[in-house]
Amino acid sequence: MRMEVNINEVIERLYEPAKEFVIENQIARVSSLQRKFRIGYMTAAKIMDRLEENGIVGPYAGSQPRKVLVQK
Numbered sequence: 184m185r186m187e188v189n190i191n192e193v194i195e196r197l198y199e200p201a202k203e204f205v206i207e208n209q210i211a212r213v214s215s216l217q218r219k220f221r222i223g224y225m226t227a228a229k230i231m232d233r234l235e236e237n238g239i240v241g242p243y244a245g246s247q248p249r250k251v252l253v254q255k
Contacts, residue, residue, distance in 0.1 A: 193222065194229055201230045202239055211240040211249035 197220055204219055205211050211234070216227035231249070234240045241250035 190226055190229070193226055194233065197222070197226075198230060198233060202234060202237075205234060205239060205251055206253050206255050209251045209255075211251050 201216055201220065204216070208215075211231065213224065213227045213231050216222065216230055217224060220227070231240065235242060235249070239251070239253050241252055243249065
């Protein structure tokens with residue numbers, strides 16, 4: 184039996200832990216979220232976009248990591 188997973192539910196569940204991870208480590212990379220939470224690129228990118236919308240990280244900067252705007 185295959186379990187259907189709604190990406191929005193995954194994002195909701197992981198948003199706060201991801202926010203804490205980014206602020207604690209002062210690293211905002213999609214690949215870091217992928218490794219830490221064992222999620223795919225699309226899910227990690229959507230979490231990063233939400234972090235940007237909420238003022239936690241700066242905008243996409245090409246190959247550079249995003250700037251973390253919130254200090255611990």
